[in-house]
Amino acid sequence: MIGGFAAAGLMVGLGGIYGIEAFMRNGGDAICRPAVDIAQRLAPLARGEVAAVTVASRPLHLPDLAFRDGSGAEKKLSDWSGRTVLLNLWATWCAPCREEMPALDALQAKLGGDDFEVVAVNIDTRDAEKPKQWLSEVGISRLGYYADPNARVFTDLRTIGKAFGMPTTLLVDKSGCEIASLAGPAEWASPDAVKLIEAALGR
Numbered sequence: 001m002i003g004g005f006a007a008a009g010l011m012v013g014l015g016g017i018y019g020i021e022a023f024m025r026n027g028g029d030a031i032c033r034p035a036v037d038i039a040q041r042l043a044p045l046a047r048g049e050v051a052a053v054t055v056a057s058r059p060l061h062l063p064d065l066a067f068r069d070g071s072g073a074e075k076k077l078s079d080w081s082g083r084t085v086l087l088n089l090w091a092t093w094c095a096p097c098r099e100e101m102p103a104l105d106a107l108q109a110k111l112g113g114d115d116f117e118v119v120a121v122n123i124d125t126r127d128a129e130k131p132k133q134w135l136s137e138v139g140i141s142r143l144g145y146y147a148d149p150n151a152r153v154f155t156d157l158r159t160i161g162k163a164f165g166m167p168t169t170l171l172v173d174k175s176g177c178e179i180a181s182l183a184g185p186a187e188w189a190s191p192d193a194v195k196l197i198e199a200a201l202g203r
Contacts, residue, residue: 032059035177042180042199048192053171053182060178062170063160065153067121070132070145077176080117084179084201085172086188088120089154092134094166096185101140106189108142111197118143118188123151123166171200 039055046053065077065087077087088104090097101120108118120143122131128149135145148154157163162170164183171179179200186193 031175032061032173032177035059035173035175035179038173038200039179042196045192045196045199046180049187049190050182050193050196052184052186053180053196055180056178060160062162062172062176062178063156064176065121065156067146067148067153075146077172080119080172081176082174083114084116084174084197086116086118086197087170087172088118089123089157089163089166089168090120091122091124091166092131093124097167098134098138100167100185100188101135101143102138103187103189103193105140105142107193107197110189110194111201112142116197116201119146120144121153122147123149123154125149125151171197173200 036056036059039057042053043055046055062077067075069075077085086104086107090101092098104118104120112118122145124131124147128147131147132145135143154163154166154168157168157170162168162178162181167185169182169186171181173179180196
């Protein structure tokens with residue numbers, strides 16, 4: 001009987017591992033293969049201010065992450081279907097997040113449009129007004145306001161190995177597939193970063 005329980009436990013454990021592996025491979029369908037092709041074209045451009053960017057090496061369709069906009073309405077990553085997105089997770093308690101926010105704002109001003117948007121999602125869990133106030137104080141005006149006070153977005157990305165600390169940033173293609181990721185801050189308004197994003201957009 002003990003052996004039976006041990007075997008069952010092993011199967012559950014393996015099921016969890018292989019379940020995660022299956023999710024990591026779920027972009028193996030054709031919809032995410034173009035994202036990997038884009039990633040490989042971007043690889044030589046991951047240098048200078050964006051040298052720490054890791055381009056996708058295998059197809060990965062991201063979960064349909066849920067958060068809220070400034071009015072409290074629910075938004076999902078799939079709402080940006082058809083557009084390339086630079087998804088950034090940030091918090092006011094994260095000093096590097098605050099430091100890179102003006103650059104993200106400037107990137108949105110420079111490249112934002114019908115085919116691209118910087119989507120910065122705040123994950124402060126205590127005071128919902130604090131991040132709004134901070135953004136106003138430092139003059140961040142071009143980014144839309146998005147928030148997930150439960151930080152579920154971070155947890156969902158961490159589950160698939162795409163969030164290790166703050167800030168976390170992912171470049172996502174029009175179909176919701178990973179093109180590249182970055183753990184940590186970057187100077188997103190720099191010529192290196194702009195060239196990288198423009199290449200992802202095919203400009």
